[in-house]
Amino acid sequence: MPDTEALQLRGLTKIYPGGVQALHGVDLRVQAGAFYALLGPNGAGKSTTISIVASLLNKTAGLAQVYGFDLDTQLAQAKRCIGLVPQEFNFNSWEKVRDILIYQAGYYGIRRREALPRSEYLLRELDLWEKRSVPSRTLSGGMKRRLMIARALMHQPRLLILDEPTAGVDIEIRRHMWGFLRELNAAGTTIILTTHYLEEAEALCRDVAIIDAGRIIEQGKVAELLSRAQVETFVLDTQASEQTLGTLSTDAGPVAARWSAAHQLEVVLPRGTQLHPLLAQLDAQGIAVTGMRNKSNRLEELFLRLVTQDPTA
Ligand SMILES: Nc1ncnc2c1ncn2[C@@H]1O[C@H](COP(=O)(O)OP(=O)(O)OP(=O)(O)O)[C@@H](O)[C@H]1O
Ligand SMILES: [Mg+2]
Known part of the structure; x- marks a missing residue:
């Protein structure tokens, strides 16, 4: 299995029902182990791209592979590799914080006995341990964002994709989350994130692609791009x-x-x-x-x- 590439997109195209063409042939390669930023203005196509990769949305055309697994022919294996933190909160607001993690693990066939220590580790890391027994609707916005990250990591995905992970998160917690994501990446998890805080991309990511109006207009090492900022x-x-x-x-x-x-x-x-x-x-x-x-x-x-x-x- 070719496992040096965490993500490969070729000619990815999306036309939404109703006719909006959000992606016009996106080509992207993300190496395993990368810390990658996908940047672009509102409506550029970031969430559309991510949703297709996480198989929440069907592509219109093109190829998408996750760790060599083709989304069209090896969907289950591809999905197993991915942890997604979507832009919008999408957990059941009446469920308790810890239960959300345990149920998520269940989707991946992880038993409660193994899920419990994993959930404790993640809740402590993300500063949510005190909140483990409250319904998720009583969390603040920043806590909900962290709960989404914990949930995405329950099955130990090789590729973590975060769509605006620090939107609405205060500066202190953002720094704390940066530290957590850096450690995760250092331990081998490939990370792709979108952000509107460019200082976040500059601080965390080594590679970057800039997408605008459904096309990748720039791609490379953050350091190289910066040296071109004249x-x-x-x-x-x-x-x-x-x-x-x-x-x-x-x-x-x-x-x-x-x-x-x-x-x-x-x-x-x-x-x-x-x-x-x-x-x-x-x-x-x-x-x-x-x-x-x-x-x-x-x-x-x-x-x-x-x-x-x-x-x-
Ligand atoms: N469900 C949908 N139906 C129709 N059009 C959509 C849908 N979702 C997104 N679009 C359109 O697709 C384009 C890309 O949207 P997308 O959400 O991918 O942008 P984005 O880069 O994530 O923007 P943002 O920074 O605002 O989150 C936009 O023109 C948007 O209006
Ligand atoms: Mg978006």
């Missing part, structure tokens, strides 16, 4: 109001600048540009800069440029 946008706080700007330049050439709010100027600069000349020119125009920050992280810059095709976005 410009940075800075936000400068000033004491001036939105006065007309004179010419601005640095060693690298003319500088694009615009007022983005009262007293706030945005400038786009090539990476590594010396800032002193720019600040001096602004000062000479009566614009005193009192603070500055990077508008977004580098992956965000790159992402915005790719999906909007706007060099100053």
Whole structure:
């Protein structure tokens, strides 16, 4: 069995009943052991792709293989390899937290005797042990998200797919979840996640694909993509109001600048540009800069440029 590839998609196409074409031939290869980010704007096709892989949704055309198992001909084996954390909560809200995990294990033929210690381990890891006996509807949003992760891991899948795992999760718990996912990946589980927090993709993932309007528009190592992010946008706080700007330049050439709010100027600069000349020119125009920050992280810059095709976005 070819087991070096955790996921292979070729020409994956989806046309929803009613005619919306969500996927236009998606090609994707994810190596076993990868920590992979699938990024894209709302409606790009991320959840559609994931739902097809997890066989919650039928594809219209194309090939999908999970650890070499073809979804069309070896569905049961493929399913056994996958743990899915869907974007929407979908557990029975009246069931108790621990029971949800035990029932899930039952779907995979895991007996209660084995499921109990596994559920305890996961509930403790995900900080839900205290909540094990309450109905799931009484959990907070962030707790429900963690319960979904615990449930997806009950049968020890080789590939964990998370659709927006940290949406609505506070920063402290998010960091805790990152640690947990890193350990899981280090222990050999392949992880694919979608996220709208690009800093999350940058912090966790080694590989990334960017999907837009149902097509993969970029794919590669996070580090390589980042090294291609050639410009940075800075936000400068000033004491001036939105006065007309004179010419601005640095060693690298003319500088694009615009007022983005009262007293706030945005400038786009090539990476590594010396800032002193720019600040001096602004000062000479009566614009005193009192603070500055990077508008977004580098992956965000790159992402915005790719999906909007706007060099100053
Ligand atoms: N059940 C459905 N019926 C018809 N069209 C759908 C259905 N689900 C999704 N779509 C459409 O398919 C496209 C892709 O949606 P999808 O949910 O895969 O996007 P996404 O990348 O996950 O977006 P988000 O970041 O908002 O979660 C969108 O145009 C969406 O409207
Ligand atoms: Mg989605």
